[in-house]
Amino acid sequence: MTISPRRAALAALAAAASVALASCTVSTAGVAMAATTSGNAPLDLDRYYTQLLDWGPCAPFAGTDAERTAFAAPGLDCARLTVPLDYFEPDGRVATIAVLRHRTTATAQRVGSLVVNPGGPGGSGIALAAQFGAAQQDGPFDVVGFDPRGVGASTPAIDCVTDREIDEQRAETDVDTSPAGVARIEEENRRAAAQCVERSGGADVIAHSGTRDVARDMDVLRAALGERKLTYLGYSYGTRIGSTYAELFPGNVRAMVLDGAIDPTQSTADSAVAQMQGFQKAFEAYAADCATTDGCPLGSDPAGATAAFQALARPLIEHPAAVRDSDRTLSYSDAVTAVVAALYNPASWPTLTTGLTELKAGDGTTLMTLADAYFERSATGAYGNSQEALMVVNCADGGTPDDPAATAETARRVNEVAPFQDSGIKVPAIHSTCSYLPVEPVTPHLPKADGLPRTLVISTTGDPSTPYQAGVALAEALDARLLTFEGTQHTIALQGNTCVDTIVGNYLIDLSLPPADPRCGPGTS
Template sequence: MPNPPRLRAAALSATAVLLSSVLAGCGDGSTDEDVSAQKLSWKECPAPSEAEGGGSAPSPLPGGEQWQCATMRAPLDWGNPQGDTIGIALIRAKASGDLSRRIGSLVFNFGGPGGSGVTTLPAFGSDYTKLRTRYDLVSFDPRGVGRSAPVRCENDQQLDTYFQQDATPDDAAERAKLIDNTRKFNAACEKNSKKMLPHVRTTDAARDMDLMRQVLGDDKLHYFGISYGTELGGVYAHLFPKNVGRAIFDGVVDPTQDVEQGSLGQAKGFQLALDNFARDCTSKVRDCPVGDTAQDVKDRIAKLLKGLDHKPLPGIFPRQLTQTAATNGIAQSLYSKDFWEYLTEGLEQAYDGDGRILMLLSDSMNGRNENGQYSNTTAANVAINCADDKPRYTADYVRGKLPEFRAASPVFGDFLAWSMVSCTDWAVPGAAEHPDVSAAGSAPILVVGNTGDPATPYEGARKMVDALGKGVGVELTYKGQGHGAYDSKNPCVQSAVDGYLLDGKVPAAGTVCS
């Protein structure tokens, strides 16, 4: 299987849905108009496009108000700002409180890269009710994502095959097939999206955000970045330090790591989360249905995955639950402690010969809805990562690294090691070894790290604080589980974040919440 997007890409909203559109594309010509002077036309939001994942238009806000959507024009090529334009899809909920106390817009990016902010913000909108008292809540589909000139690679049928094949090859023939399938996927991206591929770097998205700030009428960008959104926020702060307002980085990407270091860190992070799940399950008063001890839980999972490599289970007809799909599904369930019950149920079901729940979890990670349609999450994730990341890894190089990855995680090591070949023969060179987030002169940025975070391990928060520079990053630690901290609803975390965003009160550096 061409390697799946790096695991930091998962979006929790899709799992919540599974388990409980006018596209503004590349312009036809150039324009001499100053895009910063454009006026947005806000209208009732349409149903999400197929590239955003499909589904229904967002439900009204708690007070009955409708979500509003608009399209912002941005240069296709920021190196030629008078050239062709693309449309950047936006969504907002207007501030609910006294307008005299309104601070401005609070822009969210929920991560990926490749996640649709236009669909994710309404899914989690109730979590930000307090913030909405003083801000318009705003999110967007970054360029290449959803309704913002989406990158397109393979079609739904091809993607079903893509995700059914083996992403952890065991011999020369399987390795050759992995590399060949990766090349085919990447060639499809070039064929179907050649014009966009050079222009989906994180630096491009950061420039879009500064244009967004201007078009929204704000002197400063007030920002809430989650997961990859912290990397995007860091790049923005580097490019526009004087334009940073009140900013939160939650679930923090380590900006000092290259692809290999990031993948190895994730192997350790997901193994830690699996260890925590196993201990939690076996420490309860009732018997744990998937193992007698924490080690027994992990041993049974390893045995399941080994068996699936040779004999998949029935999944969602006509697809089968393969080793890769099961690993992917297990990883998705570790993004939130709220999903551990689904992992328990999915494992119980798999041990009885039924792979449907683990496959649903895997489908969520991959952006597949119940109708068999894929969002463009995977295509955008690969395109943005490959445009950002300079390293290009060979199969021989990865083979040499397997012992280190397996030591980091017996369950996820191979999976994440082989993810490093995803940019094989990519059409566009990568920009850098890692992002530059140094931001001297920026306003304080609250950096929130979660000690149990699988996708963006806790150590990345300190690395982000150091990289932002003296007097910019302010670290807050949450001793918890799952990806990110604010949506855990921990009162201490939420009080600190709300206090900064609403009242400008920066918590003391080194604050710990548990």
């Protein structure tokens, strides 16, 4: 899944706290919590479960100028959680997990710690917690975020390519599909996997980068925070972390909100196809909206929008567009990335219209800005490791078949359901980078979580990244209450919609769930 950090407002929880205190969970802050180990993990993990977090300033955890500013806010402190790199070899190598906490000032109303994750794989949980903490003020929770193993400020970090190499890959226009070209691509993929292993610190780092290990880390974090039960809010890929945790530690869950679900039964290929089908629908919704305005760069007929975009973008394969005040140029792949980035939320549609209008005049500046934001490229050309982590974790979780023909078939299916991004070049049968990484993908399956309390799954009817039916399937698998939001955007919880936020707030604070089949829409904000 792609990354979409939440800039939400937890102030809704602060308001709800005043009417929900009668049934609040008693705080367990400061209570040492012994491990409840399940999920076929060994029992000799006491030194991890009983560790005390050494809280201190967050400045050393910042990787960008924006994070340095955000992490200097009052009420924030940070620590490193130590976990075994391999839970079945607890005396072997360790990893450290970056943790950020925003302490609530409402000590008399405190419910406990709310652990949050923004998605990805590769999204920074500490950055999300800093954003949430600034919004929640005197809410009922300490808001806690962690960078999953290998991500962001956690160590060892997944590191596959240099900043310069990423820029070169993004600018690549070579589309040689001859036998020699295919051989070159496969050799590049093999070399990329080897570099990933070497630069990340070894094969064991890559092998233990998957979500099952992340979920186990989250249970160690729960104990280190002094919480007997976990309260969790996960978006997008964060729903996979949550559902995996529920499967491994169902008895350790107090409350869990999963928004923008990934279908646990889908293969990586099927998930990719479903996701891109969602983006096509979002593209069509954008095109219909654009067509109502004068000068829409895709024309006044939404039915012709896909062809209009292809006519704008496909020439970039041979002739990338200039970018103002830069020696960089906009490639075809960056143009598609810019569109995808803008489709996450209708609030970005005006910027997309500006970018496409510029592209008609041969100017790729705004679209490059959108693509850079998606890839988290700074003004100085520095990248975080979110995209590298996304690739590695997806390989570890579901991988791709070690079958070049299957890879080509997936690409064909994607182009069929999402023609707006189809370059017109047939994707050859190749071994992907996943084929060369030292991972053993988990077989997609329905999570079995006997003893899990009733949880809340939110799914948006027009979600471009995580299709609505994926949320339906996850809610059914977990016997969770499904909240439907009727709209076109990726995730909705605690983003200002009164209907959704009231339901989420009541559940997180006093564990009160709405009646069956609740529905909210944009007009309820």
